[in-house]
Amino acid sequence: MRCRRVPLLSRLTAYAGIAFLHFPVLIILLYAFTTEDRTYEFPPPGLTLKWFRLAFERSDMWAAMRLSLAVASVATLAALVLGTLAALALASGRFRGKNTITLLFVLPIALPGIITGIALLSAIKLVGLAPGFWTIVAGHATFCIVIVHNNVIARLRRLPPSWVEASMDLGADGWQTFRAVLLPQIGTALLAGGLLAFALSFDEIIVTIFTSGHERTLPIWFFNELFRPRDRPITNVVAVFVIAATLIPIVLAYYLTRPAEERT
C-alpha cells in the first residue's frame, strides 16, 4: 500500500528515528580515535591511531576472539543441521501437535536469554558438569537453531508444493528431489540463516556469562574491560572491530533473503 502525498511530519519522524538508531554506532567509531584515555570527553581533544596498535598487541583479546570464533562455528553448524530438519518437518503439511512444536521453536527467542542461561546453569550444577567450551556451545545452539529454522521455513513456505510433486512425477526419488529442487531453493536461506546464527553467537553475552565457567569469549572479555577503565581506548577499538565483524554477515544475509521481486 502506497500513497502519493507525503506528509512532511511523517517523513521527518521516520528519518529522525533512523538517525537515532545509527547515532551510537557512529559515536563508537569516533571514540576509537580519541586521544583522551580517562574520561568520555566530548568533543575528543585530538585524534590518534595508536589505540589500534595497542589493541592488536593484547594477547588476551586474541585468545578471547579465537574462542568466540570456535564457539560460533560449532554452534552454527549444529543449528544448520537441526534447524533445517525442523523446518523441513514443520513446513510439510498439518499434523497433530504441530502448534505445540512450533511454540517450542519460538520459546528460546520469546523468553529472555537470561532464562536460557540460568536454566542451563541449573542443569549443569544439578548434573555436576564442568562449564566450558561445550556448555557455551549448547547455550548458543538453542537460539541459533531458531534463527536457522525461521529463515528456512520462511523460504519453504514461499515454495509451491507443486514443484516437489512435479519432480516426483517426472521420476525423481526423494533424495534427487531434495538435491535438485529443494536445496537450490533453500540454499541462500540456509546461508543467510547460518550467517545470522554465526553473528548472533559471536556477539552473545547474556546466556554465555552463565554457561562459560572460566572461559572468556570476546563479549565476556569486553564486558570485563568495561569495569576496568585502565585501557578504555582499547575497549573502544575492539568495539569498532566487533561492530564490523557482526555487520558484514548481517548485510550479506539481508541481501540473500530478499524476496525475488525486490532484487534488481
Add this chain to the structure above:
Amino acid sequence: MNARTLSTFFYRRPTFYLLLLLAPPLLWLGTAYLGTLFALLTQSIYSIDEFTAQIVRTPTLATYRQLFTQPANLDIVLRTLTMAICVTIAAAFIAFPIANYMVRYASPATRAAFYVAILVPMWASYLVKVYAWRLILAKEGILNWMFEAAGAEGVLAAILQIPGIGGPSLASSYIGMFIVFVYMWLPYMILPIAAALERVPASLLQASADLGARPRQTLRSVVLPLVTPGLAAGSVFTFSLTLGDYIIPSIVGAPGYFIGMMVYQQQGTAGNIPLAAAFSVVPIVLIGVYLALVKRLGAFDAM
C-alpha cells in the same frame, strides 16, 4: 536397499518420515531447553544452607517465601515490570510512525534502504551499543555537550532533579536506562509493525477515504485494528527483553536492582542458585501471562 527404495519407503510412510526429521531437533531442544527449564524449576524448590552455603536438595518453598516476603525483592519485581511496560509503550509510539512512513510513503528503493538501516543497528553488537550509550550519556559525554551548546544546561539539570527517575547524570539515572532500553528494542517493534502494514491492502484505505473518512479516522478505524497483531508481536519482544536484561542496568543506570541483575548476582557472587532460579521464574510467569493476553490479538501469527 538403494536410495530410491529408501525414499519410496519414506514417501509411503509420511508419519515415520516426519518423526525421523523431527527427532534430532526435538531431542536437542527437549534436552537443552525444556530439560534445563525443568532443572531450573527443580533448583528453585531447593534451598541454601545459610551456614555451609551448600545447596540443600530437599523440596521446599522456603526460597519462594524468601522471594515474596522480603519487601526489597518485591520492589525489584515492580521496578522491572514498570520499566518493561514503559519501554514497550514508548517503543510502540516511536516505531509506528517509522514503520508507517517506510511502508506507505517511501519508494521501493527507499523502503529497502530503510530495512537495511533498521537491520544494521539491530544486529550490531549488543554490548557495544550499550557501551556506546554509556559514552553518550556520561557527564562529560556528547549529550551533555549538546545541551550546553544549545544553552539548555538548566533543562537537563531540571530533568535530572525529577525525584525517582533522575540522578547525578543521565548515565546513572532511570531516564538514561529507559532511553537505552527503548533504543535497544526499537527495531524489534518496527519490523513486526512494518510487516503488518505491508499486508494492509491499499484498496481498504482508498475505500475508507472514498467513504469520507479523514486520514486520522482511517488510521484509527482501519489501519490500527489491522496492525494490532504486529504491534502485539513487537510488544512481546520489547516486554520480554526488558524483563530479562541485566547488562543494561549494570552498565547504564541507577543503583536500584532489576530482576535480571538479581539472578546474575545470586548465582555468581552469592552462589545461591535456588534463589536465582526462583527469581527467574518471575519473568517466566509474567511473560506467560503476557503471551496469553496478546495471543488473542494474533501476536503469534505476526511473529
